[in-house]
Amino acid sequence: MSAARDIPYEDNLAAVNITIDSTFTPTPQGVKLGVGQTITFTNNSGQEISLIQFNPNPPQAPSGPGPTLFSDVTDLENNEVSPVLTPSPAEGSVNYLIFDENGDEYGPFSIQLGDAVPLKIQIIASEIYPATAAIPVLGSAAIYSDDQPCVQYRIIWGAKGNPFTTLAPSAACGFSSNAVQTTKANPNTYPYGIDRPIDTGGGKIKVQN
Secondary structure: OOOOOEEOHHHOOOOEEEEEOOOOOEEOOEEEEOOOOOEEEEEOOOOOEEEEEEOOOOOOOOOOOOOOEOOOEEEEOOOOEOOOEOOEOOOEEEEEEEEEOOOOEEEEEEEEEOOOOOEEEEEEOOEEEOOEEEEEOOOEEEEEEOOOOOOOEEEEEOOOOOOEOOOOOEEOEOHHHOOOEEEOOOOEEEEEEEOOOHHHOOEEEEEEO
């Protein structure tokens, strides 16, 4: 089993490079970095990448939209390296998408800086945001209800089980009411439902390295 990509900032002052291949898959797909660590992207896809888009964490009102951590990268030519991207704020979690020159979308992929701020997964009126969430191996997340007024949801994990080291049986009201969960060292895609059988809808958590 491969080890988590956990790179302490103080030992790696140079920007960490993420390389994108011909399938528009980055290496690493999910990465944990130190607080304030900078990054670059190298485009080895064989064509222009029109956009690398960082999504807000959390994505929706009322508790979002939150920070994207990094500025989007546009028009990255084949074999080109992006400018150095500096996070703001210096600590947090983010998912990003890659778009090829035709506008086709790949991802999400994941970056976590430090340990204090997990990826925040909201449930609002029985809808999950983001519906597919990416988290690095041994990264963290919190699934919570953002309904106003409050509605608590039961989480039903699929056949692959729970991706976290501790059980997340329900999504209570508000981020502060929910324990932050750490993912297992087992990259995979984990479907789940909320208050209903998994085949009627739900979300997915992609644990990546």
